Amino acid sequence: MTAYAATVLNAWNRALGPAAATSTAPSVADVAVVGPVAAFACFGVWAELHYTTRTYPWAPGAYLFVLAAAVPLLWRRRLPIPAAALCLAFVAGYHATGYPGLAPAVLAFVACAALGLYTPHHGLLLGLLAAGLVWLLPTLPPNSLNWYALDVSMPALSYGATAVVAHSARRRRLEHEALVREEAAAAEERLGRRLAEERLRIARELHDVLAHTISVVAIQSNVALDALDAAPPDTGEAREAMLLVRGAARQAMPELRAALDLLRGRAAEADGRPQPGLGQLAELADQFLDSGLTVELRLPEAALMLTPLVQLTAYRITQEALTNTLRHAGARQATVTVARERDALLLLVVDDGTGVAATGSGDGFGLLGMKERAESLGGRVQAGPGTGGGWLVRAELPWETL
Structure with missing residues (x-):
């Protein structure tokens, strides 16, 4: 029966297109949700068969209907509409075959919840339609009941309430996800602004260091050239000017290294020297x-x-x-x-x-x-x-x- 249900779902996947064909095997969480509900439905079937005075078909068939209705729900998150349709079809088959009561309908809680939670469009409407179908089944032959009877109407209203609650939970989840995405986008935008401001600050640092140092180098180089062009050359003044050039270059190197370290994303300390101040x-x-x-x-x-x-x-x-x-x-x-x-x-x-x-x-x-x-x-x-x-x-x- 499990293989049969999986085959039907795979065929439905192919009919729905590539997006639905990406469904995976049911998880442990799926089994943990559907399994206890199916067990409870089996207990209800046993009670109905044990205490009924009506005649009914082959008894093991009633339990097979429960399993057949439960198995598709294992794929309810990936394929909520096909899973709910197959579940309700087997529930309807249970009633149409002539078994007493409608114990497998307890699985409709899971089906209506799946339609409300996982259906992208019109989930609430589909969930209410599923609840209406389960309300209608007991009024049909061979075991017909009044639609307004409490044992018929109250479960159906509960199925509808389940669909409403599930749809509300889906809306809240989508709103939360949208809020998280907006906050992530805002955080990314703030990060981009901070990075741009940091790059601008580094660019100013590089400009200040280079402008000052290159100015000193250019002026002192001119002094050295003028001293060398003199007759006779003033080598002492030229040497002093070149020493100043070397000193300015040495002073600029750690500051440039610190700015480049910031650009690489490291907290830079210019060879252990603090940033200059007053x-x-x-x-x-x-x-x-x-x-x-x-x-x-x-x-x-x-x-x-x-x-x-x-x-x-x-x-x-x-x-x-x-x-x-x-x-x-x-x-x-x-x-x-x-x-x-x-x-x-x-x-x-x-x-x-x-x-x-x-x-x-x-x-x-x-x-x-x-x-x-x-x-x-x-x-x-x-x-x-x-x-x-x-x-x-x-x-x-x-x-x-x-």
Whole structure:
């Protein structure tokens, strides 16, 4: 009988098309659900045959009808409509053959639940139709009963309630799955935005490091060439200039390595060195002094207690502003002032140059990078000619202490 039911289901698979043909063998969970219900139906058949006063056909045939109705339900999740149809067909056959009662109809609970839970379209309607069919069967010959009798109507109403509950559970499950998909898509979108912001931050880091270092290398290389072209050549000055070139390159290497490590997805520490902050502004001023730009630094001690992110942002803005001054403004002296203005860090970089717009790198990325850094913290950057001549960079950042 099992082989027969499987053959019928496979034939129905082929009729429904490739999507249905992908059904697999029933799982242990399927057997655990259908098995006890089938056993209960067999017990009901035994009770009906044992206590009835009517004549009935071959007794083992009643149990075969129960098994034949139960087996298709093992495939109810993959093929709910064929499984329910076969189950109800064997239940109808049980009644039409003349066996007393309708004990196999208890399997209709599983069939109606399968139609409500697993049918993609019109599951509730099909479940109610199945319940109506089971309601109709006892009213047909050979063992006819009144349709309004409690032993006929109450089970049928229970089958209909099962279909309604199953359909409601399916809707809740689909809504939950849709919500999970939306949350996953939103999380993926947030991750994409964070990755884009991180790439932008790394690009700014690389720009700042390269712009500063290459500017020092270019200026000191020109100094070395001028010294070598002199008559007689000033080898001492040329040697000093090349030493500065080497020092600038060595300083840039760990910062570049840290940025590239971030790009590879690793938490980078530049050879164990922390990210630069306001405490390293003095070293930065010395580097520009070696390149011919005198930098006067005004830095209160309270600023050294700011958060590392604020200090790094202020350092990079200062570095970019001084680099632009050295490359574009023709200045010989610059002043860097760090102060607190209400709840904001005020950073001023003023030079005595020509007062031209120094955007950096010839492409505008220097000034744009400074603005993006400040805006990422809720601050702002303004740049333009100073009131007393030269060029002024003014940055306002939030005053956030550790």
